[in-house]
Amino acid sequence: MSQNHYQVLGIAATATAREIKLAYKQLAVKYHPDKHGGSPLYEDLFKAVAAAYQVLGDPSRRAQYDFQLQVAARRAEEARRQQQFRNQGQHVYGVPMPPPAAPMRTRRPAGSYERHYRPIPKQRIRFTRRDLRLILLLVAGIVLFIVSVRVSMYRVTASSNYQYGLEAYTRHEWSAAHSFFSEAIEFRPGYADALRRRGEIEELFYHNPKAAAADYRAALAETTMPAARAQLLLRLSQCYRGQQRPDLVEVTASQALRQDSTLARARLLRGEALLLTHRYAAAHRDFDVGLQYTQNQPAYVVARLLLYRGLASYKQQDLRAARADYWQVLATYPRQGQVYFLLGRIAQQEGNATEACEFFRRAVVQGYRFAEQVRDEVCAPEKKQNTFPISEEGILQNK
Numbered sequence: 001m002s003q004n005h006y007q008v009l010g011i012a013a014t015a016t017a018r019e020i021k022l023a024y025k026q027l028a029v030k031y032h033p034d035k036h037g038g039s040p041l042y043e044d045l046f047k048a049v050a051a052a053y054q055v056l057g058d059p060s061r062r063a064q065y066d067f068q069l070q071v072a073a074r075r076a077e078e079a080r081r082q083q084q085f086r087n088q089g090q091h092v093y094g095v096p097m098p099p100p101a102a103p104m105r106t107r108r109p110a111g112s113y114e115r116h117y118r119p120i121p122k123q124r125i126r127f128t129r130r131d132l133r134l135i136l137l138l139v140a141g142i143v144l145f146i147v148s149v150r151v152s153m154y155r156v157t158a159s160s161n162y163q164y165g166l167e168a169y170t171r172h173e174w175s176a177a178h179s180f181f182s183e184a185i186e187f188r189p190g191y192a193d194a195l196r197r198r199g200e201i202e203e204l205f206y207h208n209p210k211a212a213a214a215d216y217r218a219a220l221a222e223t224t225m226p227a228a229r230a231q232l233l234l235r236l237s238q239c240y241r242g243q244q245r246p247d248l249v250e251v252t253a254s255q256a257l258r259q260d261s262t263l264a265r266a267r268l269l270r271g272e273a274l275l276l277t278h279r280y281a282a283a284h285r286d287f288d289v290g291l292q293y294t295q296n297q298p299a300y301v302v303a304r305l306l307l308y309r310g311l312a313s314y315k316q317q318d319l320r321a322a323r324a325d326y327w328q329v330l331a332t333y334p335r336q337g338q339v340y341f342l343l344g345r346i347a348q349q350e351g352n353a354t355e356a357c358e359f360f361r362r363a364v365v366q367g368y369r370f371a372e373q374v375r376d377e378v379c380a381p382e383k384k385q386n387t388f389p390i391s392e393e394g395i396l397q398n399k
Contacts, residue, residue, distance in 0.1 A: 004069060005052035013066070017057070024053040158188035162197075169197060174205045195219035196232060203235065209242035230259035230266075237269045246273035264290040264297050268305055275312060284312040303329045307339065319346050337368025344371070348378065 006013050009023040029035075031045040056062045165180030181198040184191050199215030202208045216236040223229050233256035240248040253270035256263055267290030274283035287309035294302045310325030323346050326339050333339070344359030357379035363371035 005055050005065065008048050008052040009056065013069075017059070020053065020056050024049060024057070154187040158184040158191055158194070161187070162191065162194050165194065165197060169201075174201050177201060178206075190218075190222045192219040192222040192228075195222075196235075199235065199239075203239055203242070207242075209239040213239035213243070226259045230256045230263060233259065234263060234266050234269070237266065241269060241272070246276045249273040250277075262293045264293045264301060264305065266290075267293075268301065268308070271305075271308055271312070275308060275315075278315075280312045280315040284309060284316065287312060299332055303332050303336075307342075310342065314342070314346065314349075319349060322346060335366050337363040337366030337371065340366060341368055341371040341374070344374075353379070 006015070009020065009027060011019055011023050015023075027049040028046065031042050031049060033039065033043045033046060036042040054061075055065050161180045161184035165177045165184065168174075168177035168180060178198060178201045181194045181201070184194040185198070188194070195215045196219045199212040199219065202215060203212035213236055216232050216239065220229060220232050220236070223232060233252050237249050237252040237256065240246075240252060249269055250273040253266045253273065256266040257270070260266075267286045271283040271286035271290065274280075274286065287305050290305050291302070291309070294305065306325045306329050310322040310329075313319075313322040313325065323343065326343050326346075329336060329339050340359045340363035344356045344363065347353075347356035347359060357375065360371045360375035360379060364375060
C-alpha cells in the first residue's frame with residue numbers, strides 16, 4: 001500500500017510548518033544519494049522526500065492535498081462497508097449465494113397441505129419459596145404503609161381536637177372543652193394531656209370524682225416524667241378523697257411524695273387520711289413537713305394544714321399547740337366558725353365553761369350550725385358542764 005506525503009516524512013497530519021521543514025531536512029540528509037554511493041534505492045527515497053516537501057511545504061497545496069486525502073478516506077470507508085454487506089449477503093444458512101449475474105432460484109412457498117401446527121402445552125405455574133417471601137414482603141409493606149398513614153392521620157386529628165379543647169377550656173366553655181378532649185382521646189387513646197384536662201373538668205366542674213379518677217389513671221400509664229406523675233397522683237388523691245376512700249388517698253399521696261417530696265398538698269391529703277384512721281402522730285408529722293413547703297401555696301392550703309395539725313395536737317392532748325394553730329388560722333380567716341367551735345372544745349376540755357360557751361356563740365354567729373346544738377346542750381343553765389371529745393370525722397366533713 002502506497003504511502004502519502006505525511007507518512008513519507010514520518011509526521012502527523014496535524015504537524016506544523018516548522019515540523020515539516022525539520023523532518024524534510026533530516027530525511028534529505030539521511031537519504032542523499034551522494035552519501036550512499038549513488039544507490040538507486042536512496043535516490044528514489046530522496047525524490048519521494050523532496051516531492052512530499054514540495055506539496056506540504058506550500059500551505060495552499062497542502063490544503064488541497066488534505067482535502068484529497070479526506071475524499072479518498074471517505075471513498076475507502078464506503079467501499080469497505082459495501083464489501084462487508086456483500087460478504088454477509090452471499091451466504092444463506094451457510095450455503096454460498098450464486099454470482100449476482102445468475103438468477104436466484106428458490107423453491108415455491110410451502111402450501112397449506114405442508115403446514116401443520118402443534119399446540120403449545122400449558123405450563124403449570126409453580127411458586128417457589130423466594131416468590132412467596134417476596135409476596136409476603138409486599139403485602140406487609142402495603143399493610144405497614146396503610147397503618148402508618150392511619151396512625152399519622154389519627155395523631156393529627158387528635159392534636160387539632162386537643163388544641164380546640166384548650167381554647168374552649170381557657171374560655172371556660174367546659175362542655176365544649178370536654179367534648180373536644182373526648183374526641184382527641186377517641187383518635188388517640190393514650191393522649192395523656194387530653195386525659196388530664198378532661199379529668200380536671202370531671203373533678204372540678206362536673207363534680208364526678210369517679211370519672212376523673214379513671215382519666216387520671218389512664219394518663220398516669222402514659223406519663224414518665226416524675227413531676228408530671230406527681231401532679232397526676234395528687235389529682236388522683238383528691239378524687240379518692242371525694243369518694244371517701246382514705247385508704248386510697250394515703251396510697252396515692254405517698255406515691256406522689258415519692259415523685260416529689262415538696263408537695264404540700266400531698267402532705268395535707270395524706271395527713272387527713274391518717275387523721276381519719278386515728279394515726280394522729282403520723283398525721284402531725286405530715287402537717288409539720290407540709291408547712292415547710294408552703295412558700296408558693298395559696299393561703300387556704302396553709303390554713304388547712306394548721307387546722308388539721310391543731311386537731312392532731314388536740315387528739316394527742318397537746319391543747320396549747322392546738323390552740324396556737326387555731327389562732328393562726330383565725331389570723332388569716334377571722335370568720336371561720338369551725339375554728340371557734342374547736343377553740344370552744346379546747347376550753348371545754350380545760351374546764352372553762354364560760355370561755356367555751358363564748359366560742360360556741362361566735363361559731364354560731366359565723367354560721368357554723370353544728371355548734372348551735374352543742375351550745376344548747378353545754379351552755380344551758382340546767383345542763384351539767386361536761387366535756388365532749390372532738391370527732392375528726394365530723395370536723396373533716398363539715399370543714
